[in-house]
Each structure stands twice: as C-alpha cells, then as structure tokens.
Amino acid sequence: MSRVFNFSAGPAVLPKEVLEQTKLDLINYRETGIGISEISHRSQEFEELMQQTESLFRSLLDIPDSHAVLFITGGGTQQFSMIPMNLIAPGTIANYIVSGEWAKRAFEEAKKFGQVHLAASSEDKNFSYIPKTISLSKTPCYLHYTSNNTIYGTQFASEPEVIDENGNAVPLICDASSDLFHKPIAINKYSLIYAAAQKNFGPAGISAVIIKKELLRVSSETLPIMLNYNTYAKNKSLYNTPPTLTIYMICEVLKWLEAQGGVKEIHKRNIKKASIVYEALDRNNLYMPHAEKSSRSLMNITFHLPSEELDKKFISEAAKQNLKSLAGYRAFGGIRASIYNACPEEACYKLAEFIDAFPKMHA
Numbered sequence: 001m002s003r004v005f006n007f008s009a010g011p012a013v014l015p016k017e018v019l020e021q022t023k024l025d026l027i028n029y030r031e032t033g034i035g036i037s038e039i040s041h042r043s044q045e046f047e048e049l050m051q052q053t054e055s056l057f058r059s060l061l062d063i064p065d066s067h068a069v070l071f072i073t074g075g076g077t078q079q080f081s082m083i084p085m086n087l088i089a090p091g092t093i094a095n096y097i098v099s100g101e102w103a104k105r106a107f108e109e110a111k112k113f114g115q116v117h118l119a120a121s122s123e124d125k126n127f128s129y130i131p132k133t134i135s136l137s138k139t140p141c142y143l144h145y146t147s148n149n150t151i152y153g154t155q156f157a158s159e160p161e162v163i164d165e166n167g168n169a170v171p172l173i174c175d176a177s178s179d180l181f182h183k184p185i186a187i188n189k190y191s192l193i194y195a196a197a198q199k200n201f202g203p204a205g206i207s208a209v210i211i212k213k214e215l216l217r218v219s220s221e222t223l224p225i226m227l228n229y230n231t232y233a234k235n236k237s238l239y240n241t242p243p244t245l246t247i248y249m250i251c252e253v254l255k256w257l258e259a260q261g262g263v264k265e266i267h268k269r270n271i272k273k274a275s276i277v278y279e280a281l282d283r284n285n286l287y288m289p290h291a292e293k294s295s296r297s298l299m300n301i302t303f304h305l306p307s308e309e310l311d312k313k314f315i316s317e318a319a320k321q322n323l324k325s326l327a328g329y330r331a332f333g334g335i336r337a338s339i340y341n342a343c344p345e346e347a348c349y350k351l352a353e354f355i356d357a358f359p360k361m362h363a
C-alpha cells in the first residue's frame, strides 16, 4: 500500500528511510539475530546506541559541555510537573508566558509546587499572537515559555530576552516539543529546554531534556526517584528500563537529519515548505488563517473556513486526495497542517494545490 501525505500534529510523520530500517532491525539488530526491542538495555549494543543518540543530539544541536542531555519517559506533560518540582527553590517565583494551551497547562501544573507568576499571555485574542511584553515577578527562579504553540499555530521567532529588576539574566526554560531540531538554536541561552519526541524526532514515549548541569544541584533529594533530574543525569538515563525501541528510532531519525545536512539545511526547507502553504492561504479569500502574520509557525499551520460545515468538507475532500490528518485540535476546530521536518516538500505543494482548488469546487 502506498503512503499518504500525513499532516498529523503528533505522533507525526517519520522519514520513510527510518521506517524501512526499523523494519529490518526489529527482526535482526546489527546481525545479532535479536530484534532491537528484544535486546537488554544493559547490553553493549544498547549502551552504544544510547551513546550514539546522545552524541547525535549534541552535534546536531551544538550542545555545549555545560549542559546534560537526559531521556525521560512520560512525555511533554510530565515535564510540566518535573520542572517546578525540581527547580522552584524556596522564596523564589516561577514565571510563565502563556501563549497557548500547552503553555497554560504547564503554568497551571506549576501552581501545585510553589509560587508562580503570569509574566505574559496572549489569551485575550485566543492565542493568535506571540506576546511581546514580559513583566517578571520579584525573585524569579526561571521564565518558562513554549517556543511553538502546536494547537494555535504560533511560534516565537527568537527566544525572549529576560533581565530581572537587578539586571540579572533570568534562567530561561523552554518547551520545544513541537519545534526542537527545526532550526539551529543557541543552547547556551537556555537553562533547560525540553521536547517530547513524537513530533519532530521520533515516535511517542520519551522526552529529551537538555539541562544546564549547575541546575542539577537545586533538586531536593526527597523527590520521587523517577521525578528527579539527578537520577537521569547520574545514570546516563538508564536508571531503569527505558523505552528502547523509541530510543532506537530517535537515533535513526537523527541519523536521517544529519544526512539531510543538519538543522541549518532543514530550517531552509522548513521556511520554503511553510511559505508554499501560507501563500496559498493568503491568495484565497475563503480562508481565515488563525495566527497573526508576524507570529506564524513554520511547523503547524492553522486556519478556519467560514463555517464548521465547510471545515469538515475541506477535511473530508482533502482525505480523498490522500491529504490526511488535517483536522484542528479537538477543542479548537478548523484545519491544522503540521509540517514538521519529516514532512516532504511535495506534501506542501499538494496541499497548496488543494487549497487553491477547493473554493472553486465547494464554496
């Protein structure tokens, strides 16, 4: 059966080469006669795989020695709890930018673990823009923001600059679940940056957490063992059995990314892919893109048609053309085209053609 163009927001499309290689290694990993998901996580093969995965992470994202790379099960949502549990020190206040649903959930979760402060929000306009003005609390321990808002289709063009009232830089924490690896970033600007794998670098089951080593000192020893960053840092993310197949596939995706020319090259492609779709939306009056132009995401393109009925028609007619998984987030509706790294340019051209053709047929 041939594959379709999959615009799912996550779990999302993976490179075909990765799936083909996984098919082989699932039966016989590197001529061991054992499949990759049957190998012990204590075996030499798996330890080497873990090292290779970390080393690809480091080289592709240019991660300095000052930062550790941790692989943690539990998805992006688990980080909404682990960050405040580990990093709010007594007498300090955790600051949050709420620019979408996931950012809001991170903010709400943090309230359970200490004092929090809403430093900026774009909820007044249904999260259609990236807030520019940030107002920090006194004694901030960190500022958390979400670099790409998967549901609303907005994205920070660069990281927020934050200096507290005493002129000190506030530790920056970023949820990059839907855009890590989509462009080069300066990791040293971050105290912690994390991402769930299932959008841009693997299947579901794990989050990568890149954390400044000096921050590891802050966590209390009374935390549950699997919710303490130190457990992962001290044990190379192998304290207990990790999702081995997911890690294997992440490694394959990173090898694929390296073979494409790395994040610099993929960023150029992402800019082109997004412009193909946005230009089609902008030249047809029928569509109402959700994000303000200056806040548009390169990863998730969101728009509505004039009625829910037309939204549904667009989605079902697109599916007939093999353009699948275009429905917006369940509580938001409309259309969402997720065009992460592994989404081919051809998919964007086909979608743009369909965007042009649909008004003539159905509106």
Ligand SMILES: Cc1ncc(COP(=O)(O)O)c(C=O)c1O
Pocket (backbone or CB within 6 Å): 010, 074, 075, 076, 077, 078, 102, 146, 148, 149, 150, 151, 175, 176, 177, 178, 196
């Ligand atoms: C930006 C962002 N953060 C966090 C999450 C939650 O991730 P998970 O479902 O792995 O908990 C998502 C999921 O779509 C997301 O898009």
